[in-house]
Amino acid sequence: MSGAEAAAAATPDDLPDLIAVVGATGTGKSEVALTIAEHLRDAGRPAEIVNADAMQLYRGMDIGTAKLSEDERRGIVHHQLDVLDVTDEASVAAYQRDARADVERITAGGGTAVLVGGSGLYVSAVLFDLAFPGTDPELRAELEREHAEHGPNALLARLRALDPAAAADVDVRNPRRLVRAVEIASRSEVVTPRLPSAPRPWRAARVVHLHRERSELVASLHARAARMFRDGLVDEVDALRADGLEQGRTARAAIGYSQALDVLHGRATSEEAVDATAVATRKYARRQVSWFKRYDAEVLDVSGTDVAGLRAAARRIVP
Structure with a gap:
């Protein structure tokens, strides 16, 4: 039986209790992860989602990170969202500890943890046996x-x-x-946090890498940037300034947020900020694709799909 045939013949009980949905920005990861979790829930196997997007860890950073609202989460419990203030510095070591604790709590109760995100090092911190040093x-x-x-x-x-x-x-x-x-x-006693050529898994997991054709992705990323600014990203960033966004080392540099700050400071027009955000997002997407190509993952081509197509693709993962 081929791998595809085996997947088609599988039941929810045959799946590992950790499923990861990874891929570049704009490939539809959130929709696929939600559909997987819903399908498992409907089959009597509880499922919860663990976020692996570093910028979605921050409270108030919603529009520019495409964070799902409570209503959009469709009753599925989400972890690792809104856990940091914008003045906090994100730490992959702390994330690894907390996200793995979430996975262990979910699976200890007989559920499935669905890890979803495009921050390569954060995803890898959960999936693989990687050590992360503290700071000096x-x-x-x-x-x-x-x-x-x-x-x-x-x-x-x-x-x-x-x-x-x-x-x-x-x-x-x-x-x-x-x-x-x-x-x-500079510290010889620690391990450099990057993905080795043959990483050792932390625990059994099914990893699904979403792929979208480059030409289609580029067009969608520019539209995504324009939509963020149209939906009020500049206002969101202006409000976050009162919470200390500009003092935050990590949050203020996030794609879209640094460009919105340029608008607020008069260094760029909204149109220039949209273009700059789209360019930065395309570069980031290239790095994401390069990172996830190194995974031994099941590649799911979602080129040409809309929301209905993403949901259909997700149901093929969890028959």
């Missing part, structure tokens, strides 16, 4: 000062000497990630 505040401050005074090149050169593989992967345009990579590489 003094070293971090020193590296940040160096970056502020001399720019990224000196830090990148140091990272190449310490860990060439990490230097090849790091986004040099993201100061926070560059500083963090050098901090980790």
Whole structure:
């Protein structure tokens, strides 16, 4: 029996108690995950969703992250949403601890945990046996000062000497990630948090990687950016400024939020911000595709599908 035939012949009881739905921004992960959870619930097997989108961890960051509202969650319990203030710095180590605890609580009660998101390192933190080091505040401050005074090149050169593989992967345009990579590489007793070529699973899981043709995805991402600004992203960001958004190291740099801040500060028009958001999202989607290609996952092509098509695809995953 082929893999496809086996999947078609499977029943909910044959599935592992952890299912992951991954893929680039704009592929329909939330809809597929919700449909899987609903279908399992209707079959008598409770299911809950665990978010693996780093920016959806933040309270109030809703429009720009495409976070589902309570009504849109269709009665399915969601975890790891709205757990951080915008002044907090997201930590993949803390996320790994908390998300795995959610998975264990769900499965201990006989349910299925549906992990869904596009933040590659956060997804991997749950699925694979990865170690994440703590922080060294003094070293971090020193590296940040160096970056502020001399720019990224000196830090990148140091990272190449310490860990060439990490230097090849790091986004040099993201100061926070560059500083963090050098901090980790400077500490020989810790493990660099990146996906190894053959990662060891944390526990049995079925991983579904959603794929959408590039040309279709590019068009949808520009439309998505325009829709966010039309739906009030600038107003959302303006309100979050009162909560300290501009003091938050992670939240203020989120795609869409940094561009909306440019509008509020008069550095860009709304049209320019939409274009900049679309460009940044396309680049991010490329990195997501590259990351998830390394997974030993079941690829589900959702090109050309609407919501009804996504739901039909999800029901094929959980017959």
